[in-house]
Amino acid sequence: MNAPHLTRRDFTAGLGGIVLAFSLMPDALTQQPPRLPGSLNNNRLLSAWLAINADGTATIFTGKVELGQGILTALCQIAAEELDLPLARVKIISGDTGRTPNEGQTAGSLSVQNSGTALRLAGAEVRSILLDLAAKKLGVAADNLKVADGTIAAADGRKVTYGELAREADLKREATGKVAPKPPAQHRVVGQSSPRVDLPAKVTGGAAFATASTCCRAGTWPTPSGQVLHAREDRRASSATAIRSRLTTYRGSASPAT
């Protein structure tokens, strides 16, 4: 065995030295916004995640899509819980690139972790914004108000609903992530089995799958890069060849906006 003999000292000396680098620069000086949990970090506006409607419902938005894992139901439950709304009054918009936050892919069992966390914190924060508005309106401290089913009530019985506050609630602001969500012991919707919100459409042949989306109606769609997709209506096509040519037409029809 003629392996070269090399001590640790020889090895270190041979390197000539070791450079260690580290930073004492505080976050504030690097001008990075504070890190927010889950997908809230990359989609920081409260309005990106939910809207309170004049009819007392809430619309929530997610970049995650339903694959049969039940994510739309789970996210509705999370938002309903934090907003103190009945599940039936929470509507969800999913995977509409024009309206929903960009959350990348739906994969890796990360949807509740990332989208759920964002909706949980955004829901808690919007609830507190609505409480503050109600407190001002009713002339009492927010701490003395109670919320049930989207109605905020003072101790003397006066009430104001989410729907009535919808117009005043400015959600076009960055989430702080600082309003604590409900502790699990207070959960009434989360943790219960809820009927899947996507099943009625699936058992009746409704629009539940990407394959039902129509690409070839006459019309134009703006793309993120500022181009416009033009498509022509060709509903008569029905053979396999025609279908292929329709898809080709669609793919090949991107042209710069004029």
Place this chain on the structure above:
Amino acid sequence: MLSRDAPLLYVLRNDLELNAAKFGCGLAQCGACTVLVDGVAIRSCVMPVSQVAQSEVTTLEGLGTIAKLHPLQQAFIDEQAAQCGYCTNGMIMTAKALLDRNPRPTEAQVRDGLAGNLCRCGTHNRIVRAVLRAARANGRI
């Protein structure tokens, strides 16, 4: 002009925009495209449209709507008998033809009747329970 040999499925989906029947394998092997032709469950992906010209074609849309569900559709919701739901059309349409022939099937007969419809999510037991539930509901009507 429709091509005479266009598969019924293509005509349903692309021309009539009836999207309940699904393109799965395109080879009549998975059942996702099942529709009823004169009450018989067939694979619309391999059925030339010219062969059904004189027939009554029923798709899942024709069974019921969200506002007025068919007992089978209601039973699939009650049993939460779907994950992704891509096979659901074929499961319900095949079950419809089965229950029309045999209104009170045994569990074994349901399993046998749905054996040609594939589900890759693993919802089979719920689907069988849903069909049996619908059979019981039909019995009460």
